[in-house]
Amino acid sequence: MEVSPVYMQSDDSEQDRPAYPRVFPTGEARKSDHLKAGLCVDFPVSVVLPAGGTGERTGLQTPKQFCPFLGRPLISYTIESFERVSWIQTVVVVVAKENIGLMMDIIQRFLHKKVLVVPGGSTRHRSICNGVAALGEQRRPAAHKPKVVIIHDAVRPFVDEDFLHKIATAAKEQGAAGAIRPLVSTVIATTSEGYLDHSLERAKYRASEMPQGFTYDVICEAYQKCTESDFEFGTECLHLALQYCGTNAKLIDGPPTLWKVSVKTTxxxxxxxxxxxxxxxxxxxxxxxxxxxxxxxxxxxxxxxxxxxxxxxxxxxxxxx
CATH class of the missing domain: 1.10.287 (Helix Hairpins)
Structure with missing residues (x-):
């Protein structure tokens, strides 16, 4: 698949970043230097942030990833959470074509340093696929294929470095890894007539969350092999890795800070x-x-x-x- 990256921000000094608003120190930012040094990885890691949503489910005129909070778009906080992690080399942001100009303005205004903007597709999986493909483009500046790709939601701004480290290292060892959380509601199955069929035993099941990590070869192969139905209706990257690559993901309990700004009714x-x-x-x-x-x-x-x-x-x- 041919993908044309749109914008790459140069990597300048952190001291040039605006001081306000900066409200999301990562967990590691509050820990000692020797502990942070212990979290360094010896393999290249990049991030793909699918941000092509239109805001239809929220009922908002502005897609939620671009909604301002304290004078700053939500997606800017998410990007900065990854930019604070020294061992992450590139953050690929995949946006709808009509929002590329807006995204470029955000990058310039808030001086993001590691961002590559890529046009999205008609569905979430198509957008993720475009982001993964862009990481393999050899003609982009300073390109070298990452060993691990972390996929995350653009509207989950709280990302701690220690948890990212767990995901990245597990993905390198197992081929895939993902965050999970306990179910907070009972899941039930219904009959075709609209009656209760059965309920799942909640203790045996978990909710799949982001971030998820994959070796580049696994996630690339999964998208190369997946079907049009997967692109249109699939919801789970971990399932694609299992189905098409035989890669059984390591599942890691996520921290309670994995907030996601979701539908308007919540x-x-x-x-x-x-x-x-x-x-x-x-x-x-x-x-x-x-x-x-x-x-x-x-x-x-x-x-x-x-x-x-x-x-x-x-x-x-x-x-x-």
Missing amino acids: CFRMVLILLTFLSWSFLVSLQDSEQWDRSASRVADIASALIRDRNPAFVGQLLQA
């Missing part, structure tokens, strides 16, 4: 995310009272707007929390 969860944003802001704002006041005011405004749009039961649930 307003209560959105408030929890906003409060988490505020907590992370506090960690880097202790010496900047004006920044803290701005952050608190903005979170309060958004939370109030969410409450106004919901029914009294939602307000009571929020107050109880």
Whole structure:
């Protein structure tokens, strides 16, 4: 598949980055230097962020990955979480063609250093495939194929280096690795007439999450072999690796910070995310009272707007929390 990368930002000094807003220190940023040194990897790792969604499920005019928070698009926070990791060489952001200009503006405005922008496809899997193919393009500047590719959601801004290290090393050893979380709801099967058929034993099942990691050869082969049906309706990269490469992924319990900004109806969860944003802001704002006041005011405004749009039961649930 021929993919034309659109934009590559040069790798300049971290000191040139804007100081505000910067509210997402990774877990490793708060740990000692000797521990961070122990997390270095001796193989090249790149990231693919599929960000071609249109915002249809959220009901928003602006795709959620480009929605601003504290004056900065959500996707910018996600990118920075990966750019802080020294052993990640490239972050491929796959966006719809009509949003390429917007993405380039974000890169320039917030001085992202490792980003390669690639046009997306008509589905999520087609976009991921385009991103993986771009990493193998030998004509792009300073190109060398990664050993491991990490696939992540553009709207999951909380990414800790220690967990990325677990995913990357497990992917190198096993061929594939992915984050999982316990199910929070019981999953049931229905009959064709709309009646209860059976329910799954929740303790035996897990929810598949991001990030997921693959050796480049495995994920590339999986997409080369998958069908049109996979491209149109498939939802799980780990399943493609198993089905077409025989690669059984190592599953790793993910941390509770793997928030994903999801559909518009999950307003209560959105408030929890906003409060988490505020907590992370506090960690880097202790010496900047004006920044803290701005952050608190903005979170309060958004939370109030969410409450106004919901029914009294939602307000009571929020107050109880």
